[in-house]
Amino acid sequence: MQSGQLKKGIIFILFILLYGCSHSYSVKPFPIKPNLVPEMNVKDSVHIVNAQDQGKNFVFFSGRGSQWIGDLGEWTGQAAGLLKFEMKKRNITIADDAHKILKLAITKGKLSSTFSGIRCIVMLKAETANGYTKEYEGNHFSHSPFGQQARYHAGAGAITKAVTALLNDKKIISYLEK
Numbered sequence: 001m002q003s004g005q006l007k008k009g010i011i012f013i014l015f016i017l018l019y020g021c022s023h024s025y026s027v028k029p030f031p032i033k034p035n036l037v038p039e040m041n042v043k044d045s046v047h048i049v050n051a052q053d054q055g056k057n058f059v060f061f062s063g064r065g066s067q068w069i070g071d072l073g074e075w076t077g078q079a080a081g082l083l084k085f086e087m088k089k090r091n092i093t094i095a096d097d098a099h100k101i102l103k104l105a106i107t108k109g110k111l112s113s114t115f116s117g118i119r120c121i122v123m124l125k126a127e128t129a130n131g132y133t134k135e136y137e138g139n140h141f142s143h144s145p146f147g148q149q150a151r152y153h154a155g156a157g158a159i160t161k162a163v164t165a166l167l168n169d170k171k172i173i174s175y176l177e178k
Helices: 003-019 072-089 147-167 170-177
Strands: 021-024 046-050 057-063 066-071 100-114 117-128 133-142
Touching: 046 072, 066 072, 072 100, 072 117, 072 147, 100 147, 100 170, 117 147, 117 170, 133 147, 147 170
Parallel strands: 021 066, 046 100, 057 100
Antiparallel strands: 057 066, 100 117, 117 133
């Protein structure tokens, strides 16, 4: 092997060691447990909008030779899907032509690990048609320290907790009920 090829080989190996592999990180949230959301008396239909760009990749974790990257548009779609599911369970009509609008966007997330498990934190931004805007933190720790399953549960729990916080916001409830 010539010295030029050897240098290229060493550089390639160093690149792999330093930057490692990228993994796609996607989850599906859990249904919200009963009694974690107050009753609502919503008469009008509601339009739930995924306001996050599709394909907007975000690094949830980078280190030890790997990266976990999630599509914030996909994550927002999962949050919107859970919100629609929970509203339908409460007999709230979801319609694309509704005047009551909730725009959602997961704006960032973070994945971290410890010896006892994995934590995922997401920020879910919600905006109403009347201009009320707030971000809700979803913070979930999965006690299993092992691999993909722990990452999945941490992320799914984080989305679920963010949507639960949104559904407990008195200003959101007031907007929906008026």
